[in-house]
Amino acid sequence: MQQKWKTPYFLVDEARLVHNLEILKEVSERAGCKILLAQKAFSMYAVYPLLRNYLAGSTASGLYEARLGKEYFGGETHVFSPAYRNDEFEQILHYADHIVFNSPAQVKKYAKQAKEAQKSIGLRLNPECSTQEGHAIYDPCAPGSRLGTTLENLDQSIIPILDGFHFHTLCEQDSDDLEKTVEAVERKFGRYLKGKKWLNLGGGHHITRPGYDLERLIRVIHHLKETYHLEVYLEPGEAVVLNAGFLVSEVLEVVKNGISIAILDTSAACHMPDVLEMPYRPPLQKSGLPEEKVYTYRLAGPTCLAGDVIGDYSFDQPLKEGDILVFEDMALYTMVKTNTFNGMPLPSIVLQKRDGTQELIRAFGYEDFKNRLS
Numbered sequence: 001m002q003q004k005w006k007t008p009y010f011l012v013d014e015a016r017l018v019h020n021l022e023i024l025k026e027v028s029e030r031a032g033c034k035i036l037l038a039q040k041a042f043s044m045y046a047v048y049p050l051l052r053n054y055l056a057g058s059t060a061s062g063l064y065e066a067r068l069g070k071e072y073f074g075g076e077t078h079v080f081s082p083a084y085r086n087d088e089f090e091q092i093l094h095y096a097d098h099i100v101f102n103s104p105a106q107v108k109k110y111a112k113q114a115k116e117a118q119k120s121i122g123l124r125l126n127p128e129c130s131t132q133e134g135h136a137i138y139d140p141c142a143p144g145s146r147l148g149t150t151l152e153n154l155d156q157s158i159i160p161i162l163d164g165f166h167f168h169t170l171c172e173q174d175s176d177d178l179e180k181t182v183e184a185v186e187r188k189f190g191r192y193l194k195g196k197k198w199l200n201l202g203g204g205h206h207i208t209r210p211g212y213d214l215e216r217l218i219r220v221i222h223h224l225k226e227t228y229h230l231e232v233y234l235e236p237g238e239a240v241v242l243n244a245g246f247l248v249s250e251v252l253e254v255v256k257n258g259i260s261i262a263i264l265d266t267s268a269a270c271h272m273p274d275v276l277e278m279p280y281r282p283p284l285q286k287s288g289l290p291e292e293k294v295y296t297y298r299l300a301g302p303t304c305l306a307g308d309v310i311g312d313y314s315f316d317q318p319l320k321e322g323d324i325l326v327f328e329d330m331a332l333y334t335m336v337k338t339n340t341f342n343g344m345p346l347p348s349i350v351l352q353k354r355d356g357t358q359e360l361i362r363a364f365g366y367e368d369f370k371n372r373l374s
């Protein structure tokens with residue numbers, strides 16, 4: 001990989017992005033569904049014109065993403081928020097085509113206004129069908145979840161004014177879990193789907209992962225379309241950019257405290273917070289599991305947080321100041337989650353084009369840090 005930019009930087013690989021987009025386009029054509037980009041995972045609007053060739057539009061978690069989607073992505077703009085703000089709703093109507101509400105009370109509060117603005121409105125359902133293991137914070141069906149309306153809380157009086165329904169329950173999952181979820185949705189809410197215009201199956205579909213069962217996904221969508229005669233939407237984030245980005249960083253210093261620790265110019269806490277939140281160990285080029293290769297290091301960030309640790313990795317050669325380390329699968333839930341804790345600089349954003357050339361899309365500086373403070 002070319003190394004000519006100041007580290008750390010995110011490098012998004014257009015060829016890998018297009019590889020994913022082609023898979024998604026094939027799914028949308030074969031299944032007869034529409035696929036939207038969930039901007040919460042990836043909002044690099046410099047590549048939205050490329051994505052727009054393959055996807056039907058974008059989905060947002062609130063006003064700002066809805067505006068970004070409308071202004072830079074085009075196509076359809078959808079929005080879901082657990083609770084809309086009075087002082088923003090009018091603007092949301094300006095940018096979004098589909099508005100998904102989380103509860104019957106939110107529908108009652110905003111439906112008239114949305115309908116007058118000729119928007120399509122829906123309700124997020126909670127089918128209370130957990131299919132995930134291990135990542136409780138990513139399970140919208142966990143007991144006590146605020147996300148989506150359970151059958152018990154469904155106020156039937158709102159059904160006639162709804163154009164569609166939405167559910168989002170998956171995280172990095174295959175289509176067998178979608179199938180189980182659809183069974184639960186049909187069992188509980190099937191009678192309400194009849195006569196509606198659309199059903200949005202949310203995100204969490206790991207469609208572009210090698211080995212993902214595409215045929216089952218397409219079967220499930222065909223089944224829904226044939227049974228209820230509605231438009232089906234998917235709104236993946238991860239699957240759009242899976243394995244399409246890198247975070248390139250440099251070793252600043254190596255210290256010892258029982259183990260060898262390499263301090264990098266990138267931080268888990270600031271640049272890849274999911275590493276700590278989820279938590280997970282990001283893939284790193286030319287490395288192995290601890291002790292698998294001769295030299296094992298703990299890779300850590302330069303902040304004050306003792307737990308700013310990316311993970312333990314082994315290498316064929318000892319690490320030294322100035323070595324470049326390339327973390328993989330760093331396009332998703334990274335750029336959108338960076339922060340400047342400790343005054344950490346934000347990584348630059350670089351695009352590697354299909355012809356192999358690289359373009360610096362954005363570099364950040366002191367002003368970006370300062371502008372978020374007062």
Ligand SMILES: Cc1ncc(COP(=O)(O)O)c(C=O)c1O
Nearest residue numbers: 038041168202203204236237238
């Ligand atoms: C409502 C909704 N839609 C779509 C997504 C995108 O999910 P993913 O990036 O896992 O595909 C999320 C993720 O949290 C979500 O909450």
